[in-house]
Amino acid sequence: MTGLAIEIRDLTKSYDGTEAKAVDGISFTANAGEFTVLLGPSGCGKSSTLRLIAGLEQATSGAIIIGDQDLTSAPPKERQIAMVFQSYALFPHLNVRENILFGLKVRKIPAAEQEQRLMRVADLLGLSQLLERRPGQLSGGQQQRVALGRAIIAEKPVCLMDEPLSNLDAKLRHEMRIELRALQQKLGLTMVYVTHDQAEAISMADRIVVMNNGQIEQVASPKELYDYPSSIFTARFIGTPPMNIAALDWKDGNLVVRGDDQVICTGPAELAGADLSMGLRPEDITASPDEGIWATVESIEYLGADNLVDCRIGDSLLTVRLQNRLAVTVGERLRLRWDATHFHLFDSGSGKRVSSVEKL
Amino acid sequence: MPGRKEWVYGWLLLSPALILLFAFTHYPAVVTIWDSFFSTPRGNREARFVGFDNYITMLEDETFWQVLTNNLWYAAVTIPVSIGLALAMALWVDGKLKGRGFIRMAYFAPTVLPLIAVANIWMFFYTPGFGLIDQIGSLFGFSEVNWLGDPDLALGSVMVVAIWKEAGFFMIFYLAALQSIPPSLREAAAIEGAGKWTFFRRIVFPLLMPTTLFVSVNAVINSFRLVDHIFVMTEGGPDNASSLLLFYIYESAFKYWDTAYAAALTVVLLILLSILAIGQFFFADKRVHYQ
Numbered sequence: 283m284t285g286l287a288i289e290i291r292d293l294t295k296s297y298d299g300t301e302a303k304a305v306d307g308i309s310f311t312a313n314a315g316e317f318t319v320l321l322g323p324s325g326c327g328k329s330s331t332l333r334l335i336a337g338l339e340q341a342t343s344g345a346i347i348i349g350d351q352d353l354t355s356a357p358p359k360e361r362q363i364a365m366v367f368q369s370y371a372l373f374p375h376l377n378v379r380e381n382i383l384f385g386l387k388v389r390k391i392p393a394a395e396q397e398q399r400l401m402r403v404a405d406l407l408g409l410s411q412l413l414e415r416r417p418g419q420l421s422g423g424q425q426q427r428v429a430l431g432r433a434i435i436a437e438k439p440v441c442l443m444d445e446p447l448s449n450l451d452a453k454l455r456h457e458m459r460i461e462l463r464a465l466q467q468k469l470g471l472t473m474v475y476v477t478h479d480q481a482e483a484i485s486m487a488d489r490i491v492v493m494n495n496g497q498i499e500q501v502a503s504p505k506e507l508y509d510y511p512s513s514i515f516t517a518r519f520i521g522t523p524p525m526n527i528a529a530l531d532w533k534d535g536n537l538v539v540r541g542d543d544q545v546i547c548t549g550p551a552e553l554a555g556a557d558l559s560m561g562l563r564p565e566d567i568t569a570s571p572d573e574g575i576w577a578t579v580e581s582i583e584y585l586g587a588d589n590l591v592d593c594r595i596g597d598s599l600l601t602v603r604l605q606n607r608l609a610v611t612v613g614e615r616l617r618l619r620w621d622a623t624h625f626h627l628f629d630s631g632s633g634k635r636v637s638s639v640e641k642l
Numbered sequence: 643m644p645g646r647k648e649w650v651y652g653w654l655l656l657s658p659a660l661i662l663l664f665a666f667t668h669y670p671a672v673v674t675i676w677d678s679f680f681s682t683p684r685g686n687r688e689a690r691f692v693g694f695d696n697y698i699t700m701l702e703d704e705t706f707w708q709v710l711t712n713n714l715w716y717a718a719v720t721i722p723v724s725i726g727l728a729l730a731m732a733l734w735v736d737g738k739l740k741g742r743g744f745i746r747m748a749y750f751a752p753t754v755l756p757l758i759a760v761a762n763i764w765m766f767f768y769t770p771g772f773g774l775i776d777q778i779g780s781l782f783g784f785s786e787v788n789w790l791g792d793p794d795l796a797l798g799s800v801m802v803v804a805i806w807k808e809a810g811f812f813m814i815f816y817l818a819a820l821q822s823i824p825p826s827l828r829e830a831a832a833i834e835g836a837g838k839w840t841f842f843r844r845i846v847f848p849l850l851m852p853t854t855l856f857v858s859v860n861a862v863i864n865s866f867r868l869v870d871h872i873f874v875m876t877e878g879g880p881d882n883a884s885s886l887l888l889f890y891i892y893e894s895a896f897k898y899w900d901t902a903y904a905a906a907l908t909v910v911l912l913i914l915l916s917i918l919a920i921g922q923f924f925f926a927d928k929r930v931h932y933q
Contacts, residue, residue, distance in 0.1 A: 338829050359835035371826035375848045384844075385834030436834070 285315040285472030286349040286362065286439040288335060293344035295330050304330040306496035307344070312489075314439075317466050317473045319483040321519070322493035328476045329444055331493070335474060336442050337361050348440060364433035365442040368449070370425050372417040372432075379413040382431045403435045406465070423454045430462075434469065441466070443475045447482065459486055480520050484508070492516050510626075514633040517561050517626060523590060526567075528598035529630060530558045542596025544575045547625070553636060561626035564590065564603040567618050569610070574619030579610050593618060671912065678906035682899070689902065696906035706907070708882050709890040712797055716804070716886060717865040724805045725857055728812030729850070733842075735813075736820045746817070753811040761871035764803045765790075768875070790876050796884035803871050808864060812857045819853040820846070851930040855922065862918050866911060887911055 288311065295305040305327045312318035320328040333339045335346055337358035346354045353361050372381050382403060386396045404410045407427045417425055426446060433441055446462075447455045463486045466473045477483055483490050484504045492499040492507065492515075499519075500512040511517035511525070518524040529540040532555060536545040539560075546560065577593035577600065584606075591602045591610055595618075602618065610616065627636040678696055683689040700706050731749055735742050752760060767774045768789040776786055789799045823846065831841045869889045872878060878885030878893065885893075888911065895904035 336829075336833060338832070358829075358833045363833065365830070365833045367826045367830060369824060369826050371824065371830035373827060373830075373845055375845075375851075384831070384836075388831075388834055388836045388840055432830075432834075 284439060284470045287314040288312040288318075288440060288472060288474065289345075289347040290331070290335070291345040291347070293331065293334060293346065294342045295327075295334055295339060296342050303327075303342075303496050305334065305341075308493070308496075308498045310491050310498060310501050312472055312474050314472050315470045316488040317463065317475065317486055319487035319490045320474065320476045320493060321480060321483040321490050322478065322499075323519070324478055326493040327496040328478075328493050330496075332442050332444055332474060332476045335361075336363055336365050361440070362438050363440045363442055364436045364438040366429045366433045366444070366446045368445040370417075370429040370446075370449075372425060372428055374417055377414050377416050378409060378420070378428050378431075381417065381428055382409075382435055384432065385436050399435050399437075403431045406434075407431050422450055423458070426450060426458065430465075434465070434471075440472045440474070443473065445477055446475075447477075448479075455482075462486065481522070484520065492519060510635070511561070512635045514559065514561065514628050517628070521563055521565075523564050523601050523603075525561045525563050525626070526598070526600040527559050527561050527628070528595070528600060530560055539575075539596040539598055541598070544595070546575065547622075550636070556636075557630040558636065559628045559630045561628060562600065562620055563624065564601045566624035567600065567602045567620050569602070569604055569608055569616050570619045571617065574617035577616050577618050579612050579614045579616060581612060582610065591616075674905045674908050674912075677902055678909050680902055682902040684899075692902075696903050699903065700906055700910070705882055705885075705890065709885045709887055712883070712885060713866060713887045715797065716801055717862065719801050720804045720808065720865050721858065721861040724808040725812060725854065725861060727805065727809040728857065729816050729854075731809065731813045732816035732820055736817060749810040749813050751810065752807045753814070755807075757807060757868060757870035758874055760803060760807055761874035764806075764871070765875060768799060790884075791880060793880050793883040796876050796880060800871060800875060800884050803875070804865070804868060807868075807871075808861065812861070815853050815857055816850065819850050823849055851926070855926045855930050859919055859922055862922065863915060866915055887914075 290311070291309050292307050293305055293309070294303055294307050296303045308327075308331065310318075320331055322328045330339065334341050335348075337353070337356060337360075341354055344354070345352055348361055348363070373384065376384070379400065383396055383400055386399065391399075400413075401410075404413060407430060409424070409427055409431060412420065412424060412428075417428065420428065426449075429446070433443075443462075447458050450458060459482060465471075475486065484507075487504055489501060489503055490507055491501045494515050500507060500516045502510075502512075507516060507520055511520060514527055518527065530537045530546065531540045532538075532549055533543065533545070535549055535551070535554070537547055537549045537558065537560070538545055549558075575595060577595045579591055580594050580599065581592045583590040583592075587606055588603050589606055589610070591604050593600050593602055593616060600618070604610065628634065629636055677689075679691060679693060680689040681692045681695070735746050735749065739745065755763075765773075770776060770788045770791070771786050773789075775789065776784075779785075779787070787795070789795050827845055828841060831845060836844070866886070866888060869886050869892075872884060872886060872889045876884040878889050882890075887907070891904050891907045891911065894900050894907060
């Protein structure tokens with residue numbers, strides 16, 4: 283079993299009786315055998331996109347190509363997909379064995395092969411001891427495994443997951459993340475995974491599709507997304523605490539933080555007068571004794587190894603992650619500095635990245 | 643002190659239900675059983691103990707056997723047909739249907755109507771010659787039929803009324819149960835390639851079992867209990883062709899004033915219903931999955 287690529291072309295979905303588009307003309311490709319995550323806040327259209335790929339909803343326009351077949355309007359069973367639902371969607375009256383075998387029985391796979399595949403999957407997921415139990419007698423994590431078992435026993439090249447970990451507690455979620463990723467790589471599946479949890483996306487994905495308001499903000503690898511967010515939305519969505527965004531003003535061809543007059547950097551001449559904002563991640567800012575921009579400490583959040591220190595420069599408040607041994611107090615004046623590579627510049631109006639200063 | 647007080651409060655709170663239950667259910671039931679072993683008091687003749695005489699009379703009473711057979715047929719037809727119809731209608735109105743609110747209401751309407759009123763409506767349907775059914779029939783060239791007067795048709799005709807009345811009521815229970823099935827189960831089944839029929843047979847029907855059990859117990863009880871329409875439509879006739887057990891009990895007690903015999907018949911009805919209800923629970927227990 284090897285994965286198939288999924289290509290989405292200009293996909294649009296609007297529900298009956300509403301003007302608003304749940305999915306608004308998106309295009310991307312989930313490469314064969316890769317782990318693709320659809321990431322975004324609730325209502326951004328990521329689940330609708332997944333349901334369109336699954337065939338549970340019909341697209342208003344656009345195309346869905348799985349492998350090299352156009353399956354835009356094909357029923358779910360012809361799409362060579364398996365799916366894990368957020369609620370798991372286990373059949374409550376059937377035991378684990380019957381739940382996992384449901385699809386194979388529907389497709390009338392010979393009994394001997396059913397049993398063989400069941401044993402393999404049960405082994406892989408550690409369900410061998412639980413086969414006779416009903417979903418109601420299982421813990422959340424075990425139910426999750428059964429749902430997973432039902433998806434992978436089908437041996438379909440594509441696996442779709444809709445927030446499968448959101449009902450689990452934090453510790454279990456962390457374990458399942460690692461397990462899911464390992465499983466996907468071992469089986470070579472093409473995985474399309476929907477989540478609103480950026481940490482989940484960053485830790486599991488080969489590629490992340492960031493969505494907002496039914497549209498795609500950025501498609502990139504986790505590292506690229508973190509290092510070069512293409513918009514303020516993506517920048518703020520990835521990373522905890524989120525990236526600081528500060529409005530800038532022009533002063534004699536240089537950029538300053540609005541409400542302050544210390545020069546941050548030389549402004550790119552071709553953008554002179556444009557309304558710009560800078561972006562800096564809390565972890566990319568350091569305090570320096572003898573260089574950098576003066577700022578005033580307003581509040582300190584103690585996190586153990588680090589402190590999150592809110593520093594004011596002009597009209598803006600910047601959160602800075604400082605090591606605990608650098609003792610700071612509220613009201614203290616600090617000098618902040620950062621590497622030019624960690625400095626991001628965005629157009630305040632459109633929220634888009636200003637590319638010309640990428641390597642400032 | 644507070645302990646004793648609570649004990650009193652407990653019984654005080656229970657007493658309204660207890661009094662009603664004992665006065666109108668348990669006491670009459672026990673008295674009925676007791677009376678069934680005595681003769682009917684007439685004039686200045688006291689009731690006297692006759693042992694199983696009333697029951698022996700019953701065994702030799704041809705009307706009793708006919709009425710019992712009628713009732714068993716009545717149950718055997720109305721129970722499965724009304725449940726089947728209810729399920730079919732529920733599946734239909736559960737779907738994405740235009741004006742389904744209206745259709746749901748239309749199906750439920752017979753349930754809100756009193757059975758006496760329903761029977762009167764159906765009298766107009768059944769009237770030979772100018773009743774609705776015969777009028778429609780005459781358009782297709784069928785001749786007049788005396789639906790309620792023909793011994794071969796009378797029982798069937800009252801069955802139709804009972805089914806019409808009950809199916810809508812049971813539909814509401816099925817509809818509620820159907821709507822409690824998460825839509826993701828249908829989607830999961832669709833992804834696994836299950837068609838509509840497979841999904842119904844393997845998922846929906848088993849999940850509806852608790853409802854089916856509840857509805858069928860009710861249907862069994864109703865098939866022995868609901869006789870109001872018999873009074874209006876046929877009075878058990880012609881020649882007891884549409885008489886049911888409970889109607890016969892009424893006739894024995896309040897038409898022929900043979901209260902002892904009526905008591906014995908009541909005991910038989912009680913035993914019959916208990917056996918059926920207990921049997922259903924035991925039979926169904928292994929097949930019903932409660933969530």
